Amino acid sequence: MTAIERESMEYDVVIVGAGPAGLAAAIRLKQLDPDLSVVLLEKGSEVGAHILSGAVLDPCGLDALLPDWRGMDAPIRTPVTEDHFYLLGPSGQVRIPNWPMPKLMSNHGNYIVSMANVCRWLATVAEGLGVEVFPGMACSELVLDGDRVVGVVAGEFGREADGTPGPGYEPGMELRGKYVFLAEGVRGSLSKQAIAKYGLSDGHEPQKFGLGMKEIWEIDPARHRPGKVVHTMGWPLGGNAGGGSFLYHAEDNQVLVGFVVHLNYRNPYVFPYMEFQRLKHHPLIADVLAGGKRVAYGARAISEGGWQSIPKLTFPGGALLGCSAGLVNVPRIKGNHNAMLSGIAAAEAAHAAIAAGRAGDELVGYEAAVREGPIARDLKPVRNVKPMWSKWGLWASLGLGGLDMWTRSLTGLGLFGTLKHGKTDAAATGEAKDFAPIDYPKPDGVLSFDRLTNVAFSFTNHEESQPCHLRLRDPSAPIAVNLPKYAEPAQRYCPAGVYEVLRDEEGSNPRFQINFQNCVHCKTCDIKDPSQNIDWTTPQGGDGPNYPNM
Ligand SMILES: Cc1cc2nc3c(=O)[nH]c(=O)nc-3n(C[C@H](O)[C@H](O)[C@H](O)COP(=O)(O)OP(=O)(O)OC[C@H]3O[C@@H](n4cnc5c(N)ncnc54)[C@H](O)[C@@H]3O)c2cc1C
Ligand code: SF4
Numbered sequence: 001m002t003a004i005e006r007e008s009m010e011y012d013v014v015i016v017g018a019g020p021a022g023l024a025a026a027i028r029l030k031q032l033d034p035d036l037s038v039v040l041l042e043k044g045s046e047v048g049a050h051i052l053s054g055a056v057l058d059p060c061g062l063d064a065l066l067p068d069w070r071g072m073d074a075p076i077r078t079p080v081t082e083d084h085f086y087l088l089g090p091s092g093q094v095r096i097p098n099w100p101m102p103k104l105m106s107n108h109g110n111y112i113v114s115m116a117n118v119c120r121w122l123a124t125v126a127e128g129l130g131v132e133v134f135p136g137m138a139c140s141e142l143v144l145d146g147d148r149v150v151g152v153v154a155g156e157f158g159r160e161a162d163g164t165p166g167p168g169y170e171p172g173m174e175l176r177g178k179y180v181f182l183a184e185g186v187r188g189s190l191s192k193q194a195i196a197k198y199g200l201s202d203g204h205e206p207q208k209f210g211l212g213m214k215e216i217w218e219i220d221p222a223r224h225r226p227g228k229v230v231h232t233m234g235w236p237l238g239g240n241a242g243g244g245s246f247l248y249h250a251e252d253n254q255v256l257v258g259f260v261v262h263l264n265y266r267n268p269y270v271f272p273y274m275e276f277q278r279l280k281h282h283p284l285i286a287d288v289l290a291g292g293k294r295v296a297y298g299a300r301a302i303s304e305g306g307w308q309s310i311p312k313l314t315f316p317g318g319a320l321l322g323c324s325a326g327l328v329n330v331p332r333i334k335g336n337h338n339a340m341l342s343g344i345a346a347a348e349a350a351h352a353a354i355a356a357g358r359a360g361d362e363l364v365g366y367e368a369a370v371r372e373g374p375i376a377r378d379l380k381p382v383r384n385v386k387p388m389w390s391k392w393g394l395w396a397s398l399g400l401g402g403l404d405m406w407t408r409s410l411t412g413l414g415l416f417g418t419l420k421h422g423k424t425d426a427a428a429t430g431e432a433k434d435f436a437p438i439d440y441p442k443p444d445g446v447l448s449f450d451r452l453t454n455v456a457f458s459f460t461n462h463e464e465s466q467p468c469h470l471r472l473r474d475p476s477a478p479i480a481v482n483l484p485k486y487a488e489p490a491q492r493y494c495p496a497g498v499y500e501v502l503r504d505e506e507g508s509n510p511r512f513q514i515n516f517q518n519c520v521h522c523k524t525c526d527i528k529d530p531s532q533n534i535d536w537t538t539p540q541g542g543d544g545p546n547y548p549n550m
Helices: 020-032 060-065 115-128 189-197 272-279 283-289 336-355 364-372 374-382 385-392 394-411 451-458 477-486 524-528
Strands: 007-016 038-041 082-088 093-096 132-134 139-145 148-154 157-159 165-170 173-182 209-218 228-234 243-249 254-262 293-303 318-320 470-472 499-502 511-514 534-536
Touching: 007 020, 007 148, 007 336, 020 038, 020 060, 020 115, 020 336, 038 173, 060 336, 115 132, 139 173, 139 189, 173 189, 173 336, 189 318, 209 272, 209 524, 228 394, 243 272, 243 283, 254 272, 254 283, 293 451, 293 524, 336 364, 336 374, 364 374, 374 394, 385 394, 477 499, 477 511, 524 534
Parallel strands: 007 038, 007 173, 038 132, 082 228, 173 318
Antiparallel strands: 082 093, 139 148, 148 173, 157 165, 209 254, 209 293, 228 243, 243 254, 470 534, 499 511
């Protein structure tokens, strides 16, 4: 095969991904030296189109980046006014008072936001400083020079379904930089390659994940309490899986209702999407949504491994930022502040290196800043909550995890050292023969919806004539291995109904179908497939969900 000829452009720093991490890095670079050339590449049709977060924002990252943001017309207008935490049973709830919770769990001083809108606003700030922001540019390959990452390929369009260049084929460009920042968010496709190539996870615990699903509802103004934050645990998951819900009263009579299911569940019959739909029938949630309408839906994985799962952050010529490195504080369900802090730290390290005449080496100063600075102080005290939950269940994680957090925040010393996560989420999946199928109630079309109806509210679009971006390493594995052994869980874990097992009229001849057009880029299949047979790769730039204010 002949090598593809591409034009290339040179920058000081190339940044992949316009989430809070990539945007913070771009802005800090230009603040430090307006003459640095910085390009920010985003696969969504516009900045924000692929951003999905809760979100309650801890503004510490923004305070560090733009200390005057409160006077800058930022879309951050709803301070948290009430903070409630409940344990749910099937028809009732018990409120856990706030006083026994460690201070780090408090949402006082935080804001309910749409991170998609915050990112749109940050992109205007970045552009104002001279950053070249290119949405609709999916970065599909790392460009290497020997062992060093020197750039990325972005903007390849027009391949036929079989992968050959079509009539309108555009080869894309090589965007080359002295340093390349991978700020792709959770389970980034280039980050996954860099982690494997440079062994960045060697010696660290495996990364853990949850699947977060979210709907935006416009509700009856009489039921709306701007600034109110509600978190729940318990029903409907029970012992089937770990996880919990959030309900945030945002501005304009909107509530943001979401559900996170930890992806280390064993029972392959668990159907995370249907668990979310069931949750909305609980009286605590149903009362808020009554008479309202769902206006948007989406899903995205969230990293949950925390401190012990952070891989080595640098490689020759580049670095992992934000949730590409998994910087979420799990009990706080917050990662946006650490994403921004990591972007700032990476920018400062790259600026110092470039000012000293260096290029393409490892930014050791960045690694040190993350492991010794504010991100470490945020993540270290909560490091045992997730492994306790996985090993001993919800009650142990609430009791022992709470005690461990209190002890660490008071004395700096924990009771349990650093607990391990053990298996990957894929390896945690049990065999179907050891579990019974779960009977989920049918959606009622009022509070709960079937998957395909909801996917329409993610405004997802993929050019149909392109190659399927969900690549099976072994095309026979779904039917030959996953179906008999795990009842092919892709049918259930995908929140967009992309994977189906079709049969003929007699119910025989199963075959695996991938409706890639529906993919909302959550990355769950890449994480949870028990055979680790699915590689999520980038489709054409601009394709995917078109989230409004997720
Ligand atoms: C359901 C849910 C609820 C959450 N709630 C909260 C909360 O309340 N508060 C909080 O602080 N955090 C919350 N988080 C976590 C928070 O959203 C993440 O920590 C944060 O988004 C990480 O930022 P990031 O910049 O690293 O990645 P992202 O925000 O994921 O941004 C990455 C960007 O890179 C782009 N991209 C990826 N790959 C490529 C590529 N190859 N080429 C071009 N572009 C690419 C993506 O399209 C995306 O725009 C939540 C997460 C979820 C899923
Ligand atoms: S195909 Fe994979 S990445 Fe796409 S929505 Fe389904 S689980 Fe998520």
